[in-house]
Amino acid sequence: MVKALVLLAMLLASVMVQASGRCQHFTASGNAEYPPYLWRSAQDPMVLVGANAMLMDYIAEQLGVSIDIGYVGPWGRTQEELAKGHIDFIAGAFFTEPRTKRMDYLYPAFQLTRTAVWVSEFRPFNYSQWQDLVGRQGVTVINNSFGQAFDEYAAENLTIHEAVKLEQGLRMLQGDRVDYFIYELNPGRAYASQLGISDVRPLAVPVSQEPLYLTMSKQSVCNTPEFRQRIEQVLQKAEQEKVMEGFLQQAISDWRESASTDLD
Structure with a gap:
């Protein structure tokens, strides 16, 4: 019995160490047909750019972690990937009850x-x-x-x-x-x-x-009440500093530039 408890404790400790290391590097995605909020980069179509991507960079910097925001498929596929825990975040989703079964909404919303x-x-x-x-x-x-x-x-x-x-x-x-x-x-x-x-x-x-939210996969090994609270503190700071206003202005300019380049 004692041996079993010791093995269990060692296993839990190992999982916690792995999760701790894993929780320095995150993956995110979103609706890739969503300018000026998100769209696929002309330089690398597997990378998403736009105002929401800028917000994810802001959150990563505030938390001292890295968040890679990339294209994982159409919007429906992106939600499936989140539900399976293949990505940690969706950078922009409306609230619906069915979605709460597979993702946690982080408050406050960052855009109306x-x-x-x-x-x-x-x-x-x-x-x-x-x-x-x-x-x-x-x-x-x-x-x-x-x-x-x-x-x-x-x-x-x-x-x-x-x-x-x-x-x-x-x-x-x-x-x-x-x-x-x-x-x-x-x-x-x-x-x-x-x-x-x-x-x-x-x-x-x-x-x-509708308000637009950052959501986190319920299957993410990093999804803990403590970590969600840290993110929500950053979202509150972003709201107070009105960072999305600046991100949107920059994203609109970037989209116009990319659109004009595509037409050349």
Whole structure:
């Protein structure tokens, strides 16, 4: 019995040492079609850049650790990788109850985002509330959430198809295959501009305005109450210092530069 307890203690000590070393180096990812928040670097497509990547660098510096933020696949795949513990963080996710089963949300939120109904310039319609979408054909990007309240309403009342990529959703709207496209305002504008799509526009009334959170995998060996508290202290400091305002300004400039380079 004593020998077994000693072996157990040694095993636990070994795991703690391994976790301690592991918890100096982290991996993160996010929605790679999300400028100015996140997108794939033109220099290295396996690296994500943007305002959220800058925030992860800020957090890493404040904690004295390293965080590599890279591309692991489309948005749906990224959430699966987090659920399996293959990556530690998602740099930007809306809150939904189902997601809390596989990830811990870190507070406070670091950004408030606005989701719009996008329509064709040639086939606009009046929109002031969710009910105005009933009976119309919509599209959004697969595995996207726009806040739990809208997600639940849409599941019960709306017909919204799923596109693999943001560009596909915009092209479906442009080609009159759907009546509207649901997506966030800033990323939608960024991609429409880059793709030269000028005949779609967002309607004035938003679908939702949702806070954007940093989340951590429940399967991460580094996910402890103490470590989450340290991160949340950094997020509070970032909020007080308004660091995201500067990151967003820089990211918007970077995206415009990269988009103009792609068109050259």
